[in-house]
């Protein structure tokens with residue numbers, strides 16, 4: 001076996017048949033998942049029906065955004081066929097031979113580089129996540145280079161699926177941002193306009209079974225840095241959202257899409273809505289797969305609280321930030337909870 005200190009794919013460790021968790025993956029006591037809570041249903045994030053016959057979803061979105069910063073949507077207009085196909089192409093990549101996957105390795109020295117990787121931070125000497133991923137740069141179209149995306153298996157086209165998914169999920173993200181803007185009394189297109197041209201990344205995360213899941217995290221606690229994240233997961237639980245200092249499981253719900261409010265939406269709404277702190281836990285018997293589509297501003301965009309939401313009773317809470325500076329700071333400090341957005345507090 002290679003030395004464990006080398007950056008490597010988590011799947012390689014599992015394929016080598018390790019029975020104890022290597023030290024680089026052992027979380028400090030206070031960050032480990034609480035074994036007493038395993039299997040206890042503490043209730044989940046709200047589920048909101050977007051079908052016309054269900055009535056106006058905006059009031060429910062307002063409550064969920066204020067209380068949780070996250071919710072699930074059903075009858076959202078993205079076909080179940082496309083959701084299943086997206087998970088299926090993601091899963092077929094991770095079940096391909098390591099040698100084939102490594103042809104698409106990301107650049108380990110640059111943060112958020114496209115391709116197959118394992119580490120969130122490029123120069124991180126902290127505890128590692130029990131996760132491998134494939135990150136696709138999908139929007140704007142000028143960033144798209146499908147030759148960097150896998151071309152196997154050949155029985156269906158991964159590239160066509162990603163392109164269709166990118167388009168469908170972008171439209172849904174915009175619809176949701178309209179509803180979120182309306183729900184705080186802003187014009188529907190306010191957050192979309194404030195974000196400007198959308199930068200979309202689609203990340204497929206794969207969490208192999210872990211020999212000592214009670215000591216590890218699939219993905220450490222963080223809030224997402226952009227405007228909004230839309231996530232789908234397979235039927236293996238693992239995603240958790242922090243609410244009132246308790247971790248709540250986001251129950252897998254067939255056909256649903258998980259909506260996670262991210263840091264720039266918190267800034268634009270002047271803190272009326274908080275970005276959701278979330279993490280992924282792992283288990284020792286089943287791999288888990290999720291697909292996250294991030295809807296982010298361009299690095300040259302300045303983000304600041306909507307002036308309409310700054311009043312005498314609700315003074316301005318955040319400094320203006322150039323999104324590119326926010327991203328650099330996030331990658332240099334690491335995510336750890338919400339310390340990045342807290343640094344913008346006035």
Ligand SMILES: O=C(O)CCC(=O)C(=O)O
Nearest residue numbers: 203205224239280290292
């Ligand atoms: O796998 C999950 O459920 C969470 C993924 C996530 O939070 C992320 O990629 O930012």
Ligand SMILES: [Fe+2]
Nearest residue numbers: 222223224278
């Ligand atoms: Fe996330």
